[in-house]
Amino acid sequence: MSDAGQNLLKRVVKIKNPNGFHMRPKAAFVEAASRFISDVKLVWEGQTFNGKSMFELMLVAAPEDSEVLIEVFGPDSHSALDELEKVLAEEDASISS
Amino acid sequence: MRMSxxxxxxxxxxDLKATDKEGVIRELLESLCRxxxxxxxxxxDIIKAVLKRELLGSTGIGEGIAIPHTKYNGVDKLVGVLGVSPTGVSFGSRDGEPVFVFVLIISPVDQPVLHLRALETVSRVLRDEPLVKALRNCATADQLFEQMNQYSKT
Structure with missing residues (x-):
């Protein structure tokens, strides 16, 4: 998908992993987010966290069935948002700590 | 939740003596065992489980901090131990820097929310750079505990 212009995109994602949004999916999320130019933020329980910072995402203790909001702003926001949603879904498919 | x-x-x-990843994990777990x-x-068996988790990706989160952990079937409550390495240990951290402050956490398999909260608590407390510096300068376990508590506010 091509990205045109600067767009703030938001998408709510439900955490489906029985272990919640644990450390490994966080690492995968940070790694994926860091590949994009766009700013990536993750909102949970009213607080906003830098999606490219492992330290910040460690503060997101989102359990199974909770929802997080991904916010992406920048020139490659469309592809970033799609990729980040995919990363969360893939990590949800594997269960480990 | 508080670290205490x-x-x-x-x-x-x-003053952790170990100089490599496996050694540090072993030293911390043997201390909990004692x-x-x-x-x-x-x-x-727990050492193996923690090392297996490390193979999935280092729990070194950067800034000289690592939180090795696992959920383990044989434990009935969440336990953790704090350890400081005077020299630093290569831990495969995200930022490539050695780790000086370790918090190892073992939690029951059926309490994932508690596990997440514990990791969040440790990360929240250890985001405080002055605290991490202070922890690295503590000479005794009691001093470490007191420092940790001073900052570990909910």
């Missing part, structure tokens, strides 16, 4: 809710005070190690945290559990 699960950090076993008597197991804290202010302090009666694992009943009817083979500590070698």
């Amino acid at each position: 809710d699960f950090i076993v005070r008597s197991a804290i190690i202010p 302090n009666g945290c694992f009943k009817d559990v083979d500590v070698e």
